[in-house]
Amino acid sequence: MKILISDKFDPSLPQRLEPYGDVTEDKSRLPEADIVLVRSATKCTKEYIDQAKNLKLIIRGGVGLDNIDLAYAKEKNIIVKNTASASSVAVAELAFALMLSIPTRLIEAHESMKAGKWEKKNLKRTELYTKTLCLIGTGNIGSEVAKRAYAFGMKVIGYAKDTPKVREIIMFEKLEEAVKNADYISLHVPAVPETIGMINKETIAMMKDGVAIINTARGEVVNEADMAEALKSGKVHAYATDVWLSDPPAKDSPLLSAPNVIMTPHIGANSKENLLRISDIVVNMVRDYIEMVKHIQF
Known part of the structure; x- marks a missing residue:
């Protein structure tokens, strides 16, 4: 051979x-x-x-x-x-790290220190404890994210059309019901016709104000223009993504200039x-x- x-x-x-x-x-x-x-x-x-x-x-x-x-x-x-099955832990750990960086304001704290500033009083944090995490996709990776969320005292709910229900996760049959009360939404679905562009202005409108979204799935799942607009308006508080429409992202991607975007270069499986x-x-x-x-x- x-x-x-x-x-x-x-x-x-x-x-x-x-x-x-x-x-x-x-x-x-x-x-x-x-x-x-x-x-x-x-x-x-x-x-x-x-x-x-x-x-x-x-x-x-x-x-x-x-x-x-x-x-x-x-x-x-x-x-x-x-x-x-191989990449589940690696991607789940990155997804959780991206999520954790939002309420801890790690990126802002790091950058302010590098700039010689001491922002102790200004960098007010929030906690993941008691917050609701919605997993869109509850397969191998989503299930691993759920384990870590439970360890932080989060409530975990999920929406998955084609993956089996996970015993510990409260599942919803409709996407609207799943996302409307979530503080954090983590995406774990493949890029197929049913999921491409599923996070768009219509689905974002269903979400609570100030939601944070984490994407370690595929860039195609999110409508970049709609996400950028939601970030500018404050409807979405933060978007943390490891994935893009292309590797690397196009120079004119609206996410590169949108506020409150945390970016990594598709390193989820690269442990x-x-x-x-x-x-x-x-x-x-x-x-x-x-x-x-x-x-x-x-």
Whole structure:
């Protein structure tokens, strides 16, 4: 088997895969590859797949599959897998860190100290304790965020159309009912037709004044222009995001100049521990696939 590692994984991965085939990180060898390993940078479009004449398996190191043309891969009988469970803790920790930075005013405190100011009396904080957190999406990552919220004494409610109900989370069947009383809203849904642009001026109008929104899901879930307007008006107190419509964001993104935006460069899954977990799962998937092929051939 010829295995192409197309994006950055843990440095140990190439050596760990050597028992299972000819491993390369040379992207020019795509036409030879039986297996391609990607993260979010490589876009497995129809054109990309057509170049890979021998391709049989795509493994996405991470959760989202929006960089892969799933319909065309299926048409070409190419198996697509992801490492959905691996990134849950890493992304949940970042989501919670972003949320915690809002009431603690950490960014403002840090910047004021760097500027030589002493803003002790002006930087009034609030607490997460007793506040209501609404999780839009209660799958692997949302559930991990819920655990951390409970430890801080928060009330956790949720809305999820296609994910199973989580025992500890009070679930709502309608988005409007879920968001209307939330102090914080954390997004944990994929970018699919049903969710793209779901956080827009209409849904924001349903929310309580001064809500804070955290997005470690996908940039496409939020209408950037509507969010910027809500931040300017004060309807949304703060927006903390790790995700964008493109990586990096367009220079004219309205969020870059909007007030009270906390920004990170899509680092949610980029912990050392998570990269090792992803590699573990990838190695097992490659091994299992090769064993399956051997069994079929036998």
